[in-house]
Amino acid sequence: xxxxxxxxxxxxxQEKEAVTLDCTYDTSDxxxxxxxxxxPSSGEMIFLIYQGSYDEQNATEGRxxxxxxxxxxxxxxxxxxxxxxxxxxxFCAMREGGxxxxxxxxxxxxxxxx
Amino acid sequence: EAQVTQNPRYLITVTGxxxxxxxxxxxxxxxxxxxxxxxxxxxxxxxxxMNVEVTDKGDVPEGYKVSRKEKRNFPLILESPxxxxxxxxxxxxxxxxxxxxxETQYFGPGTRLxxx
Numbered sequence: 001x002x003x004x005x006x007x008x009x010x011x012x013x014q015e016k017e018a019v020t021l022d023c024t025y026d027t028s029d030x031x032x033x034x035x036x037x038x039x040p041s042s043g044e045m046i047f048l049i050y051q052g053s054y055d056e057q058n059a060t061e062g063r064x065x066x067x068x069x070x071x072x073x074x075x076x077x078x079x080x081x082x083x084x085x086x087x088x089x090x091f092c093a094m095r096e097g098g099x100x101x102x103x104x105x106x107x108x109x110x111x112x113x114x
Numbered sequence: 115e116a117q118v119t120q121n122p123r124y125l126i127t128v129t130g131x132x133x134x135x136x137x138x139x140x141x142x143x144x145x146x147x148x149x150x151x152x153x154x155x156x157x158x159x160x161x162x163x164m165n166v167e168v169t170d171k172g173d174v175p176e177g178y179k180v181s182r183k184e185k186r187n188f189p190l191i192l193e194s195p196x197x198x199x200x201x202x203x204x205x206x207x208x209x210x211x212x213x214x215x216x217e218t219q220y221f222g223p224g225t226r227l228x229x230x
Binding site (some may be wrong): 004035037043045046047050067091093100101102104105106107 | 130145154155156157159160164170172173202204206218219220221222223224226
């Protein structure tokens, strides 16, 4: 079974609107970390946001926020006020408590159109 | 400027010809790792290193070697490349390993490898 599931292969959003990218995870550990990365067409991986399993508040970084629902094992990325430059692949990743090996989802391609 | 650098950025080679992809970071990070990215599969970790002379296998280590003789450098070695190693490779580093609090990984720009 996949540890990280991103069910949306592709998403479209209009500029200035908000968009939610889904991520569900599977772990039996109590301690774990969740990450989101952005990969533009140029190929580099850019860290966006991190949420620890014991963090009580949802993480926020500028226009990015992580909607963390622990009971549902979901860690959705919310991008507010989308910009054309947000068009990219987005990857959700998880690091389980005892592991040095993070697991990545297969990614969601986001296209922001004017 | 804090960064992770990889060289070369693009490489075309032939089956069996040994190659090395270099990775260097200037942030004094202890933890470094290598990933490969293939379409539809996301990123998969090849090897990681928790400090100098300390390395361990990731999810897909077969066909690869690494070394960590200096803190800043973490080269990836393909002793006998094969076509199934055609991929996009990323090096990454972080202050601590994934079990630490400073675990945000900084990625290099990627190396596109084609093995004919």
